[in-house]
Amino acid sequence: MSTRIGVLDTPAARRPPTIKGRHEVDLMLNAWGVHHMHLATALTRKGHVRRTKQLLFVVFHPEDAYLVDIGDHNSFHQRRVLEVIARTWPDAGILLRSDSELRK
Numbered sequence: 001m002s003t004r005i006g007v008l009d010t011p012a013a014r015r016p017p018t019i020k021g022r023h024e025v026d027l028m029l030n031a032w033g034v035h036h037m038h039l040a041t042a043l044t045r046k047g048h049v050r051r052t053k054q055l056l057f058v059v060f061h062p063e064d065a066y067l068v069d070i071g072d073h074n075s076f077h078q079r080r081v082l083e084v085i086a087r088t089w090p091d092a093g094i095l096l097r098s099d100s101e102l103r104k
Contacts, residue, residue, distance in 0.1 A: 027076050032095070034059055034068065034081060057081050059094050066094060 028034045035058050040050040055075065057068040069075070069084050085094050 028081070032082065059085065066092065
């Protein structure tokens with residue numbers, strides 16, 4: 001979860017996601033419902049997991065967790081994560097956008 005969790009409900013957090021301005025809290029979560037988790041075992045003094053380059057992309061449903069891929073922050077701008085979801089779990093209801101939107 002983002003270390004900015006305390007600012008989730010601010011006017012800046014309600015703006016549309018942008019890459020440069022980074023007013024959003026988590027681009028992939030906001031757009032597709034895909035969480036990213038840093039793969040670390042050490043905690044910071046505030047109790048957050050230390051940030052690592054490696055990320056686990058995961059989708060949570062009430063009864064299931066879909067472990068999608070391991071990547072880095074550059075993966076936010078790649079289609080691979082979405083393609084893995086669409087190919088691996090086509091009937092799980094994870095991606096609710098149309099195929100034509102995914103091809104853009």
